[in-house]
Amino acid sequence: MQNFSALSLLRRAFGGHESWQPQWRTPEPKPEYDVVIIGAGGHGLGTAYYLAKEHGITNVAVIERGWLGGGNTGRNTTIIRSNYLFSESAALYDHSVKLWETLSQELNYNVMYSPRGVMMLAHTIHDIQVFKRHVHANRANGVDNEWLTPEQAKDFCPPLNISAKLRYPVLGASLQRRGGTARHDAVAWGFARAADAMGVDIIQNCPVTAIRRSATGEVEGVETERGTIRAKKIAVVAAGHTSVVMNMAGVRMPLESFPLQALVSEPVKPAFPCVVMSNTVHAYISQSDKGELVIGAGTDAYVSYSQRGGLHVAQHTLDAICELFPMFRRMRMLRNWGGIVDTTPDRSPIIAKTPVPGLYVNCGWGTGGFKATPGSANIFAHTIARDEPHRINAPFTIERFRDGVMIDEAAAAAVAH
Amino acid sequence: MLLIACPYCGERPEIEFAYGGEAHIARPADPSAMSDEEWAAFLYARTNPKGTHAERWRHTNGCGRFFNAVRDTVTDFFVATYKTGEPRPDLTPRSVV
Ligand SMILES: Cc1cc2nc3c(=O)[nH]c(=O)nc-3n(C[C@H](O)[C@H](O)[C@H](O)COP(=O)(O)OP(=O)(O)OC[C@H]3O[C@@H](n4cnc5c(N)ncnc54)[C@H](O)[C@@H]3O)c2cc1C
Ligand SMILES: [Zn+2]
Numbered sequence: 001m002q003n004f005s006a007l008s009l010l011r012r013a014f015g016g017h018e019s020w021q022p023q024w025r026t027p028e029p030k031p032e033y034d035v036v037i038i039g040a041g042g043h044g045l046g047t048a049y050y051l052a053k054e055h056g057i058t059n060v061a062v063i064e065r066g067w068l069g070g071g072n073t074g075r076n077t078t079i080i081r082s083n084y085l086f087s088e089s090a091a092l093y094d095h096s097v098k099l100w101e102t103l104s105q106e107l108n109y110n111v112m113y114s115p116r117g118v119m120m121l122a123h124t125i126h127d128i129q130v131f132k133r134h135v136h137a138n139r140a141n142g143v144d145n146e147w148l149t150p151e152q153a154k155d156f157c158p159p160l161n162i163s164a165k166l167r168y169p170v171l172g173a174s175l176q177r178r179g180g181t182a183r184h185d186a187v188a189w190g191f192a193r194a195a196d197a198m199g200v201d202i203i204q205n206c207p208v209t210a211i212r213r214s215a216t217g218e219v220e221g222v223e224t225e226r227g228t229i230r231a232k233k234i235a236v237v238a239a240g241h242t243s244v245v246m247n248m249a250g251v252r253m254p255l256e257s258f259p260l261q262a263l264v265s266e267p268v269k270p271a272f273p274c275v276v277m278s279n280t281v282h283a284y285i286s287q288s289d290k291g292e293l294v295i296g297a298g299t300d301a302y303v304s305y306s307q308r309g310g311l312h313v314a315q316h317t318l319d320a321i322c323e324l325f326p327m328f329r330r331m332r333m334l335r336n337w338g339g340i341v342d343t344t345p346d347r348s349p350i351i352a353k354t355p356v357p358g359l360y361v362n363c364g365w366g367t368g369g370f371k372a373t374p375g376s377a378n379i380f381a382h383t384i385a386r387d388e389p390h391r392i393n394a395p396f397t398i399e400r401f402r403d404g405v406m407i408d409e410a411a412a413a414a415v416a417h
Numbered sequence: 418m419l420l421i422a423c424p425y426c427g428e429r430p431e432i433e434f435a436y437g438g439e440a441h442i443a444r445p446a447d448p449s450a451m452s453d454e455e456w457a458a459f460l461y462a463r464t465n466p467k468g469t470h471a472e473r474w475r476h477t478n479g480c481g482r483f484f485n486a487v488r489d490t491v492t493d494f495f496v497a498t499y500k501t502g503e504p505r506p507d508l509t510p511r512s513v514v
Binding site: 209304308401 | 419454461491493
């Protein structure tokens, strides 16, 4: 693996940058692996990385139907935060934030993690109560989160309109200073490059079409468009397609898949210092280092795999953005797109063993799993390697729906983010 | 925006409707006889198919009535809509990986 450093960049600059090698191989699939991971998004690639790095399991294939990072990993608005209400969630997401802090150094790949602060706006009395409850619960869990008055919110984000005349005026905000953004593609590429260097095979353009099980029930391997691949451990990390893939093993999941949209504006000079979210009026906005405003919209109401989403959904978000940040009213939007997000009934993920021996699943991240990429991958690798959950993901089972021990962030946040 | 054919009112824009989730999930006849697994499956497990999907809709901002539809979740094309209580139309199901 070629190392990135100021010196290596400088040296190759003199050679016209012609001596760079591909960042990962394009191997032929082997007939058998110790672990097959289905889905080369950030979570799947990260899982392969931590299996190799922390558990010494390198005979691993990551099988991807399209191109690596082409799913939700490459389609999301990259908001990173850990100020979730319940202790289980705070532990999970904060584990991830801690890994983000050193991920670029660890992977020798710049994932552009930028803790510029995530501010969540309160517009109703109920919002104020809920956010203050979050601030207190987070602090009790050692997660930073603070309450801001409207004036303090405007100090932190000067473009914000705090006029009392708004349809939904800003009554305050909560701020997690350690929250921020990262470069979505770089996360997939960095994990892919580092996993590949340790011997992991990344097999792209290769949809998994069936999961084979023995007469006694345990998994034996997968059928793909490029033949059979045997493995005693199979890990499904297929985001919006999890129900489809798990169905191949005969497991019905508590999941529904919806299109979620995002859009970016034309690039402009640095104008927006932080991330602002409003769950009440549905606006999620930050500015990329390229200068584009990155805007997250809502989901469509119905199950769909269309990767598009209705225009009225995006328009609803733009209405809110224009009201909160009047200076953006005349900006042009350049591109919009959709990703398919898999949501659970309690809007918390499932990172667990399954009823099928040798089959593991990491899914249900819905509209908010990018922030969890390194943390989720790290504990999922542990679960696969040891065949038992890590302390942090022990509560995130499929059986919690049977047992009634939900981690109800849906009710806690009123939305899925 | 989708055009949805309410069986009572005809074609109307999507924003007049509310989605009601997967159709034909019957409430168990004898709830107290059910195991926890069966309850969880009834309440939470969903088919979530990539392909044809039978689902409930309600014409909230119209006649207010519930009805069922079969839609292709890859293209969002409505294959059929039909009244609640009528059987699911016998269509060739499509499912994609
Ligand atoms: C518009 C949008 C905005 C978002 N904003 C945020 C945000 O601001 N913050 C945040 O934290 N999260 C956000 N999310 C959610 C976040 O993107 C996801 O939770 C996260 O990226 C999921 O990562 P993953 O690796 O599990 O999934 P993916 O990156 O989707 O990877 C799954 C992979 O599985 C592959 N696959 C599927 N079926 C098969 C098969 N049969 N065979 C082989 N491969 C298969 C897919 O092709 C895909 O590449 C957003 C999502 C969207 C769509
Ligand atoms: Zn009607």
